[in-house]
Amino acid sequence: MQPSSRRIRRRRRAAALASVTLLTLVVSTSADSGRLPAGSATAAGPTATARPAALGPCMISGAVDVQLSEGIPTPPGYARSTGTVRALNLMVDFSDAPGRGSALDRYREFFPQTTRWFRTSSYGRLDYRPAAPVGDWLRMPKPFKAYGIERGAPFDPAYRKLVEDLVAVADPKVDFKAYDLLNVLVTPNAGPSALDTVLSVTFAGNAEAPVADGVPVANASFIYSRQDDGSGSYDKTGYRVLPHENGHVFGLPDLYTQDGGGAVGHWDIMSEDWGAGNDLLAWHKWKLGWLDDEQVACATAPGTTEHVLTPLPERGGGKLVFIPVDAKRGYAVELRTPGGNDEDVCKSGVLVYKVDADVDTGYGPINVVDSTEDSGGCTRSPNVHAELSDAAFAPGRQFKDAGAGIRIRVGETDGDGNQRVSVTRR
Ligand SMILES: [Zn+2]
Numbered sequence: 001m002q003p004s005s006r007r008i009r010r011r012r013r014a015a016a017l018a019s020v021t022l023l024t025l026v027v028s029t030s031a032d033s034g035r036l037p038a039g040s041a042t043a044a045g046p047t048a049t050a051r052p053a054a055l056g057p058c059m060i061s062g063a064v065d066v067q068l069s070e071g072i073p074t075p076p077g078y079a080r081s082t083g084t085v086r087a088l089n090l091m092v093d094f095s096d097a098p099g100r101g102s103a104l105d106r107y108r109e110f111f112p113q114t115t116r117w118f119r120t121s122s123y124g125r126l127d128y129r130p131a132a133p134v135g136d137w138l139r140m141p142k143p144f145k146a147y148g149i150e151r152g153a154p155f156d157p158a159y160r161k162l163v164e165d166l167v168a169v170a171d172p173k174v175d176f177k178a179y180d181l182l183n184v185l186v187t188p189n190a191g192p193s194a195l196d197t198v199l200s201v202t203f204a205g206n207a208e209a210p211v212a213d214g215v216p217v218a219n220a221s222f223i224y225s226r227q228d229d230g231s232g233s234y235d236k237t238g239y240r241v242l243p244h245e246n247g248h249v250f251g252l253p254d255l256y257t258q259d260g261g262g263a264v265g266h267w268d269i270m271s272e273d274w275g276a277g278n279d280l281l282a283w284h285k286w287k288l289g290w291l292d293d294e295q296v297a298c299a300t301a302p303g304t305t306e307h308v309l310t311p312l313p314e315r316g317g318g319k320l321v322f323i324p325v326d327a328k329r330g331y332a333v334e335l336r337t338p339g340g341n342d343e344d345v346c347k348s349g350v351l352v353y354k355v356d357a358d359v360d361t362g363y364g365p366i367n368v369v370d371s372t373e374d375s376g377g378c379t380r381s382p383n384v385h386a387e388l389s390d391a392a393f394a395p396g397r398q399f400k401d402a403g404a405g406i407r408i409r410v411g412e413t414d415g416d417g418n419q420r421v422s423v424t425r426r
Contacts, residue, residue, distance in 0.1 A: 051293055058298035058322040060330055062357035068204075070365045071328075071357035072287050074251035077205035079181045079219045081250040081288040084127045088179035090170055091137055094144040097190035099137035106185050107132045109226070113239040114246070120340050121243075121279055122290040123315045130183075134173050137187065140165050144190040151197045159203060160210060163220065167212040176212035181249045182220040183242065194225035200241050202248035221245035229274055231382040237277055244273035252284055253361030263364045265388030266344065266379070267336065267351060275383030276344035281366065282312060282320040282334035283355055291319050299323045299423040306411075309333070309350065309419045313340030322355075323423055325404045329356040333408055335419045336392055346378035349392030350410045350419060352399050369399055395419075 051059075061071035079085060091106045093099035099106070111130045118128040140147075142165065148158045166184065167176070176182075191199050202221040203209065209216040227241050228234040247270050248254075255264040255271035264271035268281045285291050297307050299321055310317030312334055324330035332355055337348040352369040359365040370391045377386035393399060398409040404425075411420030 054300075055293055055296060055298045057300045057324045057327075058296070058330065060324060060328050060355065060357040062328055062359070066358060066360050068248070068251070068253040068361035069357050070253060070283065070287070070355050070359075074287060075205075077207060077218065078251040079204075079246075079249045082122070082125045082290070084129060085181065086179045087128060087130045087181050087183055087246075088174065088176065089130055089132045089183045089185055090134060090166065090174070091132070091185045091187070092140055092166060093137040093187040094140050094142070094190055096143035096145055097187055099187040100189060103137040104132065104135055106187065110183070110185065110223070110239045110242045114242045117240070117243045117277075117341055118246075121285070122288070125290045126288075131179070134170060138166065138169050140169065149191065149199060151199055153201075155203050155206065155209070159222070163217050164210045167210055167217065171212060174212075176217065177215045180219070181246065182217055183246070184220060184222045186222060186224045188224070188226050191224050194227045194241075195229070198227075198241075199224040200245055202245040204248045204251065219249040221249060227274055229383050231275070233276070237275065240269060240273040240277070244269050247280075247284075250288055252280075252287070253365050255364075255366050257362060257364045261385035262387070263367050264353070265368060265385035265391065267353075267368060267388070267391075268366075269341075272383070272385060276381045277341050278344065279312065279341040281332070281351075281353065283322075283332045283353075283366070286320055295319045297321045299425065302425055304422050304424040307333075307421045307423065308414075309335040309421055311335050311337040311339065311348075311417055313337060313342060317418065321421060321423060323406055323408070323425065325401075325406070328358040329354065331355075331399075331401070331406060331408065333421055333423075337417070344379055344381045344384055344389075346381075347390040347392055347394075349394050350408075350421060351392045352408055371397055371399070 059072045062069040089107055091103035115128045115130060118126045147162050200223050204219050206218045207216055209218050223241055223245065227238045252270050255268055257263055261272045266272045266278050268284060269278055286296055295318055297318060299305050307321045308318050310319065312319060319334060321333040322330055332353050334351050336345055336351045338345040354367045356365050368388050368391050370388055371393045372390050375390055377389035379386055379389035393410045395410050395413055398407060400407045407424040409422045411422060413419050
């Protein structure tokens with residue numbers, strides 16, 4: 001059975017809506033109280049106070065009413081995305097959907113794969129420590145149907161009730177304040193199949209969430225069903241819904257839109273978490289604090305500047321050239337090759353994409369430039385957006401935005417696989 005792209009699209013939209021609903025809370029609470037300045041210890045991403053002034057113009061930001069923005073730095077309230085991050089995993093079931101088999105088998109659908117995915121993508125900077133302090137299914141006091149959980153359901157009232165009940169049931173065995181984020185791994189027989197409607201959702205930066213052991217359950221991902229796409233690769237890649245949902249916990253927006261994965265394709269797990277393994281865009285890695293500022297070049301100077309990019313999967317070296325267009329948007333340039341978490345790069349090269357910090361989650365904050373429009377793409381991998389799979393620019397090719405006065409030229413590749421790129425701006 002081959003799942004259709006239509007199914008994937010419907011699923012994606014659900015998560016986008018839920019994220020939008022929830023992040024409203026983030027904006028209103030931080031605007032009201034202003035308790036935590038950007039750069040505080042609880043902030044996600046590279047929010048150190050002293051950053052090179054040269055990068056300032058590339059630290060784009062959107063309007064305050066953008067709820068989940070590509071802007072840098074990520075506002076406070078989200079989970080930390082570097083160093084040791086402790087993830088509490090609770091497996092839950094219901095009287096009308098009793099857990100089948102061991103709860104720890106459900107846990108093992110996601111671990112250690114998720115830990116490894118983060119270690120690889122972050123070049124070792126995110127030390128993700130999952131824990132399952134309760135080895136059995138936690139039976140919720142009401143049937144699944146009674147919670148009214150549907151695709152796109154907002155936090156209130158359904159999820160508030162579920163979290164309150166979960167805290168009450170788990171609290172005797174769990175010290176909630178010992179963890180940075182919560183994964184609720186729901187028994188797969190609760191709710192519809194992921195191929196019909198995906199319920200998996202994250203509520204991030206939610207300071208108004210129910211309190212457990214003195215702290216709000218502010219960053220929580222809920223995982224339902226199984227993303228078995230029928231391609232026979234579920235055992236290998238089905239866990240990736242969790243790194244996607246945790247991406248929201250760290251402040252990343254959804255990159256798919258109502259039209260599916262056509263804006264970014266398979267180049268980022270926040271766009272497509274089905275199908276073959278994939279990584280994050282370099283922009284996201286910078287936002288999460290997984291690239292040093294020295295690995296990012298901010299191309300602001302008029303005239304031509306020369307840059308060297310190293311392949312994204314490799315540790316160290318220049319990873320991202322950003323060309324700001326204005327204070328809210330700009331072009332990002334990176335070198336994508338197979339390796340690391342990227343299993344299905346069928347055409348290596350320089351990926352160019354526009355980042356708009358003023359566009360909200362699910363509405364297309366990032367758009368990849370297709371170097372070969374209407375080619376049909378180079379991938380045959382199931383559930384990988386095909387058209388953009390050959391979007392990367394090969395040596396000798398160039399991209400031009402005449403209106404913005406920007407030209408990006410892809411130069412030669414050296415013997416080590418590094419890529420020269422020149423940027424010209426007026
Ligand atoms: Zn999402």
